[in-house]
Amino acid sequence: MNLRSLLFTVIASAILSYVGAGSIGHDKVQPFPQPEPATVSEKS
Template sequence: MNLRTITVATLATLLTVIGAISIGHDKVQPFPQPEPVTVSEKTAIKFKPQLNINFGCGVYPAVNAAGKTNGGLKGTGGVSGYSYLYPTTGAGDFHDLIMWDQLTDAARAALNTTDFGSAKVPFSDDNFSEKLKNAWPF
């Protein structure tokens, strides 16, 4: 074995350990919606939103059951920073819904530890309580 092979193997191992290696967005298999069991799960399914995406970003999973995260998508258009929300027009589509506790341990760990740059996972252990507190209108 030469020095180059050892260096590449060591670097690949280190990147894997620190979570810097990701898989393509089209390689992440989404979680299927499990049958709801608890009252919370049944309520979440009953009131899950319909998403009507006319243009812009679609819905893509960020993590698979093994805890591998996607590398994101590179934008092809301008970035306006504006979000369009028209909740009373267009029925939209239902997408499978999975609760945090229904994710695998590996998936939860990946969402808790992966560095997504400036994007922060809103429902991670570190962020959820603060996001929920800020959403409370009273």
């Protein structure tokens, strides 16, 4: 039972890491835009 769950976990993590392995170069990273303050309390 434990061997089966361990094998399933290893295979599932290998598949997920292969699917999500896309990467970008360090020079392509863009910062998140900051929203403009809308209320008086946000402006202060």
